Amino acid sequence: MKLIDKVALLYVRDGKILSTLSKGKDKYYLPGGKRENDESDLETLVREVKEELSVEIVESTARFYGTFQAQAHGKEDGVLVKMTCYMAEFEGQPKADSEIARVVWLTCRDMESVSPVDKLIFADLHERGLLD
Numbered sequence: 001m002k003l004i005d006k007v008a009l010l011y012v013r014d015g016k017i018l019s020t021l022s023k024g025k026d027k028y029y030l031p032g033g034k035r036e037n038d039e040s041d042l043e044t045l046v047r048e049v050k051e052e053l054s055v056e057i058v059e060s061t062a063r064f065y066g067t068f069q070a071q072a073h074g075k076e077d078g079v080l081v082k083m084t085c086y087m088a089e090f091e092g093q094p095k096a097d098s099e100i101a102r103v104v105w106l107t108c109r110d111m112e113s114v115s116p117v118d119k120l121i122f123a124d125l126h127e128r129g130l131l132d
Contacts, residue, residue, distance in 0.1 A: 004072050004081045007044040008032030009057070009088060010065050012125060015132030016105035018094060019114070020052055023101045027073055028114045030083075030121065031094075041084055052100045055092035062088040066124065073115035083117045107132040 008030040011018040019028040033048035035041075041064075046057045065085040072081040096103050108126050111119055125131035 002075075002079045003069075004075075004079065005035050005084075006032055006081055007035060007041050007048065007084045007086070008121075009045060009049050009090075010085050010121065010125065011087070011090070012130050013105075015130075016107055017122070017125065017131055018053075019104050019106045019110075019118075020096070020100045021102040021104065022099050025074075025101075028104065028106060028110070028118070030085075030118055032083075041086065045086055045088070049090065051098045052096075053090075053092075053094040053103065054097045055090040055094050058089045058091060062086045066121075068117050068120045068124070070115075070117040070120055072117075081115075081117050083121065085121060 009032050020031050021028050031049050031052050035044045042062055049057050065087050067084045069080055069082045072079045094103050108122055
């Protein structure tokens with residue numbers, strides 16, 4: 001079994017979550033990405049969100065939300081993604097950067113348009129009354 005180690009930002013406002021569409025992909029993904037070398041969760045989150053959205057995470061506001069695991073979208077069976085999720089504030093206006101084609105706000109009605117691990121996260125946020 002192969003495990004892809006990722007860190008993601010859960011930024012929820014008014015029942016919607018900030019999400020991204022990468023260039024050449026057919027599913028939306030939460031902002032974030034793979035850990036590099038010995039980066040901490042926070043270092044990974046700050047770097048990836050800056051690369052994707054051109055905003056600065058306010059590190060003092062970062063709060064661990066949970067860890068979710070599922071089959072990795074677009075990978076062969078048995079390749080899992082482990083998504084360590086944080087809620088945090090950021091400075092700046094999110095805009096598509098780097099490999100990102102589009103920045104969007106999603107709700108549970110968009111569940112079929114997100115990756116398997118994001119579906120678990122959406123369901124959890126919805127259960128907690130945070131996501132419409």
